[in-house]
Amino acid sequence: SAVISQKPSRDICQRGTSLTIQCQVDSQVTMMFWYRQQPGQSLTLIATANQGSEATYESGFVIDKFPISRPNLTFSTLTVSNMSPEDSSIYLCSVEASGRDETQYFGPGTRLLVL
Amino acid sequence: GENVEQHPSTLSVQEGDSAVIKCTYSDSASNYFPWYKQELGKGPQLIIDIRSNVGEKKDQRIAVTLNKTAKHFSLHITETQPEDSAVYFCAASSGTGNQFYFGTGTSLTVIP
Numbered sequence: 072s073a074v075i076s077q078k079p080s081r082d083i084c085q086r087g088t089s090l091t092i093q094c095q096v097d098s099q100v101t102m103m104f105w106y107r108q109q110p111g112q113s114l115t116l117i118a119t120a121n122q123g124s125e126a127t128y129e130s131g132f133v134i135d136k137f138p139i140s141r142p143n144l145t146f147s148t149l150t151v152s153n154m155s156p157e158d159s160s161i162y163l164c165s166v167e168a169s170g171r172d173e174t175q176y177f178g179p180g181t182r183l184l185v186l
Numbered sequence: 187g188e189n190v191e192q193h194p195s196t197l198s199v200q201e202g203d204s205a206v207i208k209c210t211y212s213d214s215a216s217n218y219f220p221w222y223k224q225e226l227g228k229g230p231q232l233i234i235d236i237r238s239n240v241g242e243k244k245d246q247r248i249a250v251t252l253n254k255t256a257k258h259f260s261l262h263i264t265e266t267q268p269e270d271s272a273v274y275f276c277a278a279s280s281g282t283g284n285q286f287y288f289g290t291g292t293s294l295t296v297i298p
Binding site for chain 1: 218220222227228229230231232235275279281282283284285286288289290291
């Protein structure tokens with residue numbers, strides 16, 4: 072398994088501002104994923120972030136709104152830009168711990184409230 | 187793309203009873219089926235998973251069954267305890283590097 076931490080754990084932000092969420096893993100991983108979980112809902116994949124390449128975004132999510140960095144094999148950031156109340160969600164990062172195993176492990180999440 | 191349906195959305199059981207959550211999937215290419223438990227204020231935690239070359243897997247009080255022909259898989263929790271209360275998500279994937287498709291979640295309440 073992998074131990075994943077996220078910062079911040081929660082935040083309250085004003086509309087129009089941006090927030091950068093950090094995800095740190097205790098081991099080197101190839102694949103990292105960012106998910107959004109709206110209140111009381113399931114998980115929706117925002118993008119896949121591989122080290123050394125551009126993130127791959129899912130339908131409905133764009134780089135201008137959710138820029139992602141992946142500078143090394145243990146770290147990634149997701150920025151939520153120009154926030155609106157509709158961006159209030161839990162943002163989760165996950166990792167595929169081994170290239171031979173598709174199991175994904177999740178971080179504790181960042182709880183974002185936009186006013 | 188893959189579509190995963192999960193039932194029921196809520197489930198209440200008496201402590202000590204069994205709980206069963208069912209999921210169906212649509213893509214025959216899916217071959218990996220994990221189950222996650224999410225407690226309030228926490229991230230999803232992997233509790234058990236099964237691959238398509240296996241029909242059943244058990245880990246203490248938790249078991250998962252898979253019917254590839256019918257494209258459905260189920261989570262079974264026996265001798266439920268209050269600490270089993272949480273939201274449970276099923277998911278399906280077609281392999282390494284591919285995204286997970288999640289079910290809509292089941293909120294399980296175990297009544298002491």
